[in-house]
Amino acid sequence: MLCNLWIAENFNLCTVVSLMKQTRRGLACVGMLCSLSGAELGVMADDKTPGPQNTAVASEEFSRFRYVSQATGSDSKGVGTKSNPWKTLQKALTDTPKSSAESRSAILVAEGFYSGREIQMREHVELYGGFDPISWDRDISRYPSILSGENSRRIILGANYTRLDGFVIRDARVRGDGAALYCKGTSPTVTNNRFQNNQTLAPEDWAPGKLHEKAHDGGAICACQGAAPTIANNLFVENRTEIGRGAAIALYSNCEGVIRENVFLHNETGTADGHRSSDGGAVSVFDWSKPRIEQNLFIENQALAVNDGGALFVALWSSPAIVGNRFVGNKSADDGGALFIGGQEHRYDREFDPLPNAKDYFVLVKNNLLCGNSNPKRNSGGIRMTMQSRAELVNNILAEKDQLYIQASEVDLTNNTFLEDMILIEFTSQLAPRLIVNNIMWGKLVYDWETPITSSNVRDGYPGQGNFDAKPKLDQEQKQLVVTKANFDSDRHVTTLEIAESNWDKNELSGRIVESDKRWTIVKSNDANQLVLWGDLSYLDQVNLLPTYRLRPQSPCIDRGSDQHAPQTDIDGDLRPLGLSADIGADEFVP
Known part of the structure; x- marks a missing residue:
């Protein structure tokens, strides 16, 4: 059974x-x-996909509701009821009675355009957008509640014990951190929003004298000084920094929290940077921070101006768990097209820090798929580890330009599928690979250390117990699809393509990678003859559906791994082993 x-x-x-x-x-x-847990396994509930969800507000959880409508409300005559709402969110937050954990409040905001002065969130007062101003039915796509910075101001200041859900948050501009939302030591829950076209501006008279200096971080969201926000099921699109890290999200100074099931699309750092101070095209994690980053889609983000980490940048003893994400088509202008992991801070004026112990500093990179990411040197399109970093890479797939480059770092490499070149160099007795086992290593390998490679399929062969050299026989067949009709939805930022001669099961292609004309994206959903893709690809007349890179039945990697070091599950959450012994690579073959 x-x-x-x-x-x-x-x-x-x-x-x-x-x-x-x-x-x-x-x-x-x-x-x-x-x-x-689902997060540990890197699998997702069947009825959930990354990005905003239209969810009901749990009325039983609140002691009171207040209502805001830009179209039908009045701040002078309104009283915050359904029939007589306020006009502005600022008024609602001022006049809603004092709330507590035992007596929580919810403010429901109808469709409309809301601007004005900076919004200060309140503890135990939650904000929900996306309502019809007449019926108060909720549909966040049909009834957008737009919070605008009008290209001149920050929009929101965070608070503890509160939620921001179902808004379009756009056009913020600030000469500081966190253009759309700034959380200084605060930990709100931020869910089901669209953050678009928000930007931090360069510091005035910026001339630091050194590279890699702190500027204005977090084009959309910045959390700092011990903040621990939960940021889930949002769409971050076209956010930027002129000079600063993390165009969508920046965390620094002892932050924790969760970044889960978001879509990061076309965000850019460093649009005006001449001093390499704008790492992390989508997300930056810096200065002893340790969030959990799981189940997100990173699509075509960029770190410009000779900066690192096209999608995600990690440095200065930060220890995120990076689990179950997909990195597709991201670019850096220096190292780490998808992911950059550094331990030490780049410094020019003082000595390096002592190396922390593993209990205090350790990065987990598990169950991720990286495809089509790139950097100019073509040596770390996928992942770059350096600066005395420490990490475990397990059950990851690096394909299609996603090279691996590890330098002067401590690392375990277990059950990964590496299909591009690998550079592992400049190690010491303190900073070196500890374990390299059960990997498919099917690119050119440069390796200069004594830690053995074992139970691995290494192209052109490599000495070590259980190693062999045989074509891995993965699912690597691309399928060219002919587009007969295309439509771009600029509100949801998805393109619907009708495909000739197709008859798929509903959502069987969800999460698959699509490439065409040097553009990369991910399938959001599908039905029999339609694909819904993230981003605007409406101009294409054909697309390539990329393979899954999973083991085929005849693969020589089946039953050839070491059980001693194999993880308990594979990239899809399937248990290991399913045969005589664990399979080699990220996938455990299921017949």
Whole structure:
């Protein structure tokens, strides 16, 4: 019999006490106790996809509701009811009664354009947008509640114990950190919003004298000084920094929190940077910060002006868990087209820090798919590790231009699928690979250290126990699709393509990568003959559906890995091993 492992939508832990698993050579009864979360497995609930969701407001959780309508409300005559709402969110936040954990308030904001002075959020007062001003039915796409900075101001200041949900937050400009939302030591929950065209401006008279200096971070959101926000199911599109890290999100100075199931699309750092101070085209994690970054889509973001980390930048002893994300078509102007991991800060005026111990500093990179990312030197399109960093890479797939470059760092490489070139150099006894096992290493390998490579499929061969050299036989066949009709939805930032001669099952292609004419994106959803893709690809008459890079039945990597070091699950959440021993690479073959 087969046991289905059900993962709760909110990724709570599930316990499997007795599991009957199907191996490739019959049924085996396994008595086991395991606690696995959806986030750890890198899998997503069936009814959820990254990006904004139209969710109901849980009325039973609140003691009072107040209402705001730009079209029908009045700040002078309104009283905040459905029939007589206020006109502005600022008025609602001022006049809503004092709230607490036992007596929470919700402010419902109707469709409309809202501007004015900076909005200060309040504890235990939650903000929800996307309502019809007459019926007060909710549809965040049909009834957009737009919070605008009118290209002249910051929009929101964060608070603890509150939520911002279902808004379009756009056109903020600030000469400082966090143009749309600034969280200085505060930890709001930020869900189901669209952050668009927000920008931090360069510091006045910017002439630091050195490279890699702190400027104005967080084109859309900046969290700092111990903040721990939850940022989930948002769309970040076309946000920028002139000089500063993290065009969509910047976290620095002992931050934690969660960045989950967001879509990061066409964000850019460093549009006016001449001093390499604008790393992290979408997200920057800096200065002893340790958020969990999981299940996000990073699509065609850029770090301009000789900066690092086209999608995600990690440095100065920050320890994020980077789990289950997809990085597609991102670019850096220096290192790490998708992901840059550094330990030390780039410094020119003082000595390096002592190397922290593993308990205090450790980066986890697990269950991620990287494809079509690039850097100018073509040596770290996928991942760059340097500056005395420390990380574990497990169950990742790096394909299509995504090279790996690790230098002077401590690293474990376990059950990854590397399909492009790998450089592993300049190690010391303190900073070197500790474990390299169960990997598909199918690009050119440059390696100059003594830690053995074992149980791996290495192109052109490499000495070591259990190593071999054989074509891995993955699903690597591209499918060219002919487009018969295309439509771009500029509000949702998706393109719907009708495809000739297709008959797919609903959403069977969700999450797949599409490429055409040097453009990269990801399938949001599909039906029998339509694809819904993130971004504007409405001008294309054909697209290429990229492969899954999973093992095919005849792959020599099946049952050839070491069980001793294999992770408990693979990139898809399938249990290991399913045969005589674990498979090599990120995927465990399921017949």
